[in-house]
Every structure is written in structure tokens, then in C-alpha cells.
Amino acid sequence: MADVAIPRAKPQMSEAGAWAQLKHNRNWLGFWFMLPAMVFLIFFLAYPLGLGIWLSFTDTRIGRVGHFIATENYEWLWDDSIFWLSVFNTLLYTFVASAFKFGIGLYLALLLNEHMPFKAMLRAMVLIPFIVPTVLSALAFWWIFDSQFSIISWSLKHLGLISQNINFLGDTTWARICVIFANIWRGVPFVAITLLAGLQTVSPSLYEAAILDGASSWQRFRYITYPLLTPIIAVVMTFSVLFTFTDFQLIWAMTRGGPVNATHLMATLSYQRAIIAGQLGEGAAISSAMIPFLLAAIMVSWFGLQRRKWQQGENND
Amino acid sequence: MQDFTRRSLLQGGTALAATGMLTGPALFDFAKAWAQSAPWKAEPGAKLTVMRWKRFVPSEDDAFNAMVAAFKSATGVEMNVFSESFEDVQPKASVAANTGSGLDVAWGLHTLPQLFPTKVLKMNDVADYLGKKYGGWTDAAAKTCKLGEDWLGIPVATNGGYMTYRKSATDKAGFKEFPKDFPSFLEMCKALKANNTPAGFALGHASGDANGWLHWILWGHNAWTVNEKDQVSINSPETAKALEYCKALYETFIPGTPSWNDSSNNKAYLAGELYCTLNGISIYVAAKTDPTKKELAEDTYHALHPVGPIGKPTELQLTLPILAFNFTKYPNAAKAFVAFMLEKENYEKWLDGAQGYLQQTLNAYESAAVWTADPKNAVFSQASKRTLPASGIGTVGEKAATAIADFIVVDMFANYCTGAKDAKGAMAEAERQLKRIYR
Numbered sequence: 001m002a003d004v005a006i007p008r009a010k011p012q013m014s015e016a017g018a019w020a021q022l023k024h025n026r027n028w029l030g031f032w033f034m035l036p037a038m039v040f041l042i043f044f045l046a047y048p049l050g051l052g053i054w055l056s057f058t059d060t061r062i063g064r065v066g067h068f069i070a071t072e073n074y075e076w077l078w079d080d081s082i083f084w085l086s087v088f089n090t091l092l093y094t095f096v097a098s099a100f101k102f103g104i105g106l107y108l109a110l111l112l113n114e115h116m117p118f119k120a121m122l123r124a125m126v127l128i129p130f131i132v133p134t135v136l137s138a139l140a141f142w143w144i145f146d147s148q149f150s151i152i153s154w155s156l157k158h159l160g161l162i163s164q165n166i167n168f169l170g171d172t173t174w175a176r177i178c179v180i181f182a183n184i185w186r187g188v189p190f191v192a193i194t195l196l197a198g199l200q201t202v203s204p205s206l207y208e209a210a211i212l213d214g215a216s217s218w219q220r221f222r223y224i225t226y227p228l229l230t231p232i233i234a235v236v237m238t239f240s241v242l243f244t245f246t247d248f249q250l251i252w253a254m255t256r257g258g259p260v261n262a263t264h265l266m267a268t269l270s271y272q273r274a275i276i277a278g279q280l281g282e283g284a285a286i287s288s289a290m291i292p293f294l295l296a297a298i299m300v301s302w303f304g305l306q307r308r309k310w311q312q313g314e315n316n317d
Numbered sequence: 318m319q320d321f322t323r324r325s326l327l328q329g330g331t332a333l334a335a336t337g338m339l340t341g342p343a344l345f346d347f348a349k350a351w352a353q354s355a356p357w358k359a360e361p362g363a364k365l366t367v368m369r370w371k372r373f374v375p376s377e378d379d380a381f382n383a384m385v386a387a388f389k390s391a392t393g394v395e396m397n398v399f400s401e402s403f404e405d406v407q408p409k410a411s412v413a414a415n416t417g418s419g420l421d422v423a424w425g426l427h428t429l430p431q432l433f434p435t436k437v438l439k440m441n442d443v444a445d446y447l448g449k450k451y452g453g454w455t456d457a458a459a460k461t462c463k464l465g466e467d468w469l470g471i472p473v474a475t476n477g478g479y480m481t482y483r484k485s486a487t488d489k490a491g492f493k494e495f496p497k498d499f500p501s502f503l504e505m506c507k508a509l510k511a512n513n514t515p516a517g518f519a520l521g522h523a524s525g526d527a528n529g530w531l532h533w534i535l536w537g538h539n540a541w542t543v544n545e546k547d548q549v550s551i552n553s554p555e556t557a558k559a560l561e562y563c564k565a566l567y568e569t570f571i572p573g574t575p576s577w578n579d580s581s582n583n584k585a586y587l588a589g590e591l592y593c594t595l596n597g598i599s600i601y602v603a604a605k606t607d608p609t610k611k612e613l614a615e616d617t618y619h620a621l622h623p624v625g626p627i628g629k630p631t632e633l634q635l636t637l638p639i640l641a642f643n644f645t646k647y648p649n650a651a652k653a654f655v656a657f658m659l660e661k662e663n664y665e666k667w668l669d670g671a672q673g674y675l676q677q678t679l680n681a682y683e684s685a686a687v688w689t690a691d692p693k694n695a696v697f698s699q700a701s702k703r704t705l706p707a708s709g710i711g712t713v714g715e716k717a718a719t720a721i722a723d724f725i726v727v728d729m730f731a732n733y734c735t736g737a738k739d740a741k742g743a744m745a746e747a748e749r750q751l752k753r754i755y756r
Contacts, residue, residue: 079749080750146584147577147581148571148585148588165572165573169573171575260731277723278718
């Protein structure tokens with residue numbers, strides 16, 4: 001069609017001015033439609049990102065214009081043990097929490113995909129942790145894990161299992177477990193519901209065929225559900241990893257990075273240095289240092305999506 | 318500085334508010350008379366935009382607003398007052414200083430005026446006027462606001478914290494009188510622990526509480542983040558001693574203090590699990606206004622910080638300075654407002670409204686009624702006299718404020734006390750961070 005249309009349009013176009021071309025040319029038309037979205041993205045995403053990176057190369061403080069100091073902030077951070085501790089914490093937090101969220105989320109999704117009474121209600125209930133504002137749930141967890149008033153310590157004490165309160169947020173290991181637990185609790189519904197949506201796109205006829213062929217339920221999961229779910233797993237886990245990696249509210253409300261920086265994530269450290277202590281440049285450097293990690297996570301999703309194409313091409317289904 | 322559990326204060330606050338200030342007409346009469354005789358005449362048609370920190374005690378806010386209203390009616394100055402939370406005051410003031418607009422007057426924390434000394438209105442005349450009239454300024458308050466001979470702002474008040482303890486527990490521990498030096502303080506904490514009535518001080522990122530008591534321990538050992546010439550001096554034998562002492566103390570604490578924020582000790586104390594801590598007057602006020610905590614309130618006493626080997630008080634209390642920007646169109650109105658606030662007729666009522674949460678920076682107000690109304694308040698009247706500037710012996714200013722905000726001293730002590738780092742490692746880390754700030 002397009003090939004036929006072009007020769008006819010040509011004489012007109014050569015007469016028309018550049019403006020008319022911009023107005024009528026199909027390729028430009030696409031550009032015009034994209035423009036609002038582009039402007040939006042540039043102003044609200046690209047510009048702040050660029051500004052953040054620029055700030056990381058300056059010694060800007062809150063309320064004072066900084067000077068360009070090249071990579072001084074990064075050099076300083078390179079030798080900063082607290083920064084590396086926060087990197088370690090962030091990776092630990094992200095990997096452990098994401099793995100659990102995936103496992104529990106997938107399990108829940110498979111469970112909710114079965115026929116059972118009150119299905120709709122149960123599905124809605126699973127979403128509750130996701131709906132509660134993060135700060136509120138963080139405050140709730142803060143009370144649950146409080147060093148003096150923890151309901152868990154209280155119950156265990158009354159059951160006679162322990163004699164002293166568990167030092168949930170005051171002990172390095174416990175504090176990490178607690179914040180990761182809170183994050184998992186919050187993140188599971190997102191994974192579960194999204195995977196559930198993915199599960200429902202799998203055609204029942206595939207399962208019927210498999211059952212006729214005598215496939216076990218594990219085989220059905222392994223060779224039908226899992227491959228068809230891969231693209232959505234890739235997307236959902238990318239998002240989950242991104243959210244976890246950049247988490248801030250939970251930590252800030254529960255521990256403020258303590259005890260002794262054992263739960264400081266890059267995001268919270270960045271906030272502490274940039275906003276609380278006023279060193280915007282250094283804070284920006286910490287948050288810019290998150291970019292490579294986030295890019296890596298996005299690459300995983302990208303290749304995950306690519307695989308779907310291959311699958312579709314190869315399998316011819 | 319110390320965190321208030323606002324809810325607990327709400328009830329008590331409003332009750333006191335009614336009695337806590339000049340009644341309407343009297344205040345307005347005073348304001349009119351004052352406006353006529355004051356050295357600063359507000360410009361005709363003046364308008365002031367005032368930012369302050371968000372109040373913790375409602376009755377303090379009421380007293381403040383009553384003053385603003387009286388000032389407005391007496392001078393005809395249009396007043397636009399709004400408040401921001403503690404953390405937001407400084408960034409907003411900084412932006413106003415940068416852009417040269419938005420605010421005329423800002424009432425903030427710490428060394429706010431030192432952050433942009435070229436953008437503030439010099440208040441020398443106001444400071445002289447008030448200082449002469451009311452027995453002079455306290456040392457720390459003056460240092461916090463002065464650059465050379467110039468006053469960059471006026472230290473309106475201090476927000477101090479003191480030892481808050483249960484007398485029954487310390488009596489039982491064998492200390493009829495609260496310890497006055499470090500060794501006996503440690504002995505008392507040990508005895509408190511042995512009796513299962515432990516003390517506890519925040520070792521987490523509690524900007525007010527943790528910074529307050531750890532700087533006191535550090536300075537008490539004659540150890541400083543920086544010396545008089547602003548050279549980093551944290552890595553010293555004195556600091557090592559402070560770390561040792563702190564660790565010994567920490568071992569007597571109630572478990573969980575490394576996770577504490579500013580409100581944790583309030584909660585634990587009011588729940589009857591904690592028997593000695595450092596806090597603003599909020600714990601006592603909350604206990605006093607809660608009918609179910611009558612016994613606890615009666616058992617609660619306040620004491621000055623014990624004095625360290627250095628031999629003089631080394632407290633760190635929060636100064637609350639007010640400043641006017643030099644780009645304001647109405648400098649006289651701004652000065653008049655600041656001076657008006659600190660006049661006896663206003664200020665004493667205001668202190669009353671604050672219920673001990675705010676302390677004077679002008680010596681004459683040591684005799685204010687709030688300090689004698691309840692003998693247990695009296696200790697707090699000393700805050701501004703006994704505190705050092707936030708910078709210790711170094712120069713007051715942005716760098717010292719940054720070091721405090723970034724929890725450098727807190728982390729150093731917490732690292733050592735919890736065993737995360739040895740003394741050398743903890744000091745080295747603090748030193749490295751300080752050197753960066755003081756580069």
C-alpha cells in the first residue's frame with residue numbers, strides 16, 4: 001500500500017513547503033503524536049536524572065550552588081566503608097527479598113489460580129499488604145519489632161519460651177532479617193497478582209492435551225506453565241528488583257539505617273547525606289551509583305522479553 | 318531537640334494554654350505602648366512572612382500566636398506566619414537565602430544564621446538592646462549567632478534535655494543524690510542494672526537524643542571532633558577513653574538502645590521499663606498530664622548531666638535562633654518583631670506556654686515563673702548556660718552542623734559499643750568523615 005501511495009504524492013510534496021511536509025508526512029506525524037510523551041519524559045525523567053548526575057560531580061550543598069569537582073565525590077565514596085556497607089546491604093536486601101517474593105508470590109499465584117470457594121475474595125485479600133501505605137505498614141512493623149514493646153517478644157515471654165525481649169532492631173542480624181521480612185510482606189502481593197494474571201493467559205487446552213498425554217502435575221508446570229510464564233516473570237521480577245533496590249520508606253521508618261548502619265541502603269544513605277546533612281553532591285553521587293545496578297536489572301528484563309520472541313518463533317505455537 | 322510524643326502533650330497543653338498568657342486586652346495594651354516607645358518603628362504598610370519550626374507543645378504555639386496577633390494590631394504590620402517540621406526549616410531558609418525572596422524572617426535550629434552570613438540582616442542593635450535590658454546573653458547562645466562582632470540572628474531560646482530518672486530506682490541503687498561525676502554515674506548505672514531497673518540512652522540515629530548524650534560524653538573527656546583551629550582532632554587518646562567509658566555504660570543499658578530513635582526512650586520510660594535517660598521535659602510533662610501515670614510523674618526527677626574529667630559542664634543543647642534576611646523590604650518591622658517577642662511581658666508567658674520545653678537565652682529570665690512553678694522544672698533553666706555551642710570548641714557553622722546531622726559521633730560510639738568496630742577503627746572512620754567535612 002505505502003509503496004503505491006508514495007509516487008502519487010510526490011509531485012504535490014515537492015511543491016509544498018517544509019511546513020506542509022512536516023504537517024502531512026506520515027513519519028513526521030508519528031513524531032507529533034510522540035511529542036507530548038517525549039516532552040513529559042524529558043522534563044520529568046531525563047532532566048532530573050541528568051541533574052542528579054551533574055550534581056554528583058559538584059560539591060553542591062543545600063541552598064548553595066556548588067562547583068565542579070570532577071569525580072572527587074566518587075573517589076571519596078570508593079574508600080568510604082559506610083558506602084560499601086550500604087552497597088552490600090542493598091544487594092543483600094534486594095536478592096534475599098526478591099528471591100522470597102518470587103517464591104512465595106509464584107506459590108500464591110498457583111494457589112489462587114485453582115478453583116476454590118471465595119476465589120474473588122481471597123484474591124482481593126492478597127492485595128491488602130500492597131494497598132496499605134508503605135509508611136503505615138512500616139510503622140506497624142516498627143512496633144512489632146520494637147525493642148521494648150514487641151508483640152512477638154511479649155508473646156514468647158508469656159509462653160515461657162524466652163526470658164528476655166528479642167533485640168529485633170538493635171542487633172545487626174536481626175535488624176536485617178526484620179527489614180527484609182517487612183519488605184517481603186509488602187512485595188508479595190504485587191508478584192502474586194501479576195503472575196496470577198499471567199497464569200490466566202495460559203490456554204487450558206494445553207493442559208488438557210498434556211493430561212491426555214499423561215503428564216504429571218510437575219511436568220505440566222515445568223513444561224507448560226513455566227515457559228509460558230517466563231516473559232511475565234521477567235517483567236515482574238525486574239519491577240520487583242527495581243522497587244526493592246530503591247526502597248527507602250520501610251528502612252527509614254523502621255531503623256533509619258541503624259543499628260550502626262547495618263540496614264542502611266544506598267537510598268537511605270543518600271538521603272541522610274544529601275538532605276539531612278546537606279551534602280547534595282555526595283548524596284547525588286550515591287544515588288547515581290545505583291544506576292549501574294538498576295541498568296543491569298533492566299537488561300535482565302530486556303533479555304527476558306527477547307526470549308519470548310525466540311520461543312514464539314521456534315515453537316510455532 | 319528531644320522528641321515529643323505529641324499526642325500525649327495535646328491534652329495537657331491545651332489546659333495550660335488558657336492560663337499561660339496575658340489575657341487579650343492586657344497583651345494588646347502592652348503591645349501598643351511598646352510599639353510607641355520601641356527603637357524600631359515598623360515601615361508603613363509592612364508585611365512580614367515568618368517561617369518557624371512546627372511546635373511540639375500546642376500551648377507554646379498559642380502563646381506565640383497571641384504575640385504575633387498583638388504585634389500585628391499594635392504596629393499594623395501584616396504578619397504571615399507558617400511552620401515547617403524541624404528537618405524542613407533549614408532547606409527552606411537556604412532556598413530563600415539563595416533566591417532572595419519568599420521569606421522575611423526565619424526561626425530555625427542550630428546555627429542557621431551561620432549558613433548564609435551574607436544574606437542576613439545584622440541584628441547588633443536588637444542584641445544590644447535586649448542584652449542590656451535582660452542581663453546579657455548566655456555564652457553558647459551568643460556564640461551560636463555571632464560572626465566576629467556581628468549578630469547574624471537572635472538566639473530566641475534553647476531546647477534542652479536533662480537527666481530524667483525515677484527517684485525510687487536511684488535511691489534503691491544507693492544514690493540518694495544524682496551522681497555529679499562520670500565514675501559515680503557509671504556506678505549508679507551498674508547498680509540500676511543489677512536491680513533490674515536499667516538506664517538507657519539512644520545509640521541509634523536519633524538526631525536529638527543520641528547526639529545530645531554522646532557529645533556530652535565525648536566532650537566530658539576533653540575529646541573534640543575538631544580543635545579551636547577547626548583541625549580534626551577526633552583520633553586522640555581522650556576519645557579512646559570516652560569510647561571505653563561509653564562502652565562500660567552501654568553494658569548497663571536496657572537492651573535495644575542501638576535501635577532507638579528520638580521517641581524510643583519516651584515510650585520505654587513512660588511504660589515503666591526505663592528508669593534513667595536523657596530527654597527534654599516532654600517525658601515528665603506527658604506523665605504529669607496523664608492521670609494514670611500519677612505515681613510515675615511523682616517519682617520522676619530531673620538532674621544536670623554529671624560533669625566529666627574535664628571539670629566543667631559539656632552539654633549539647635539545641636539553640637533556636639531567629640534571623641531576618643537582608644533582602645526584606647521591612648527590616649525595621651522584622652527587628653521590632655524579634656525584640657517584641659523577647660520582652661518580659663511576652664517572653665515569660667511564652668516560656669510558660671512551652672511548659673519547660675523552651676529555655677531562655679537571656680540571663681534575666683532565669684527567674685521566670687515556669688522554673689519555680691514546679692520545682693522539677695528548675696533544672697531545665699540551666700540549659701543555655703551549661704551547653705556548649707554545637708561545634709564544641711571549634712568554629713560555629715555549617716561544618717559542625719553537618720557533622721552532627723550525619724551522625725559521625727553517634728556512629729563512632731555505636732560502632733565501638735556494639736562491637737562492630739574496635740576503638741581504632743571507629744575513630745579512624747569518624748576522622749576520615751570529619752576531614753572531608755572540614756576540608
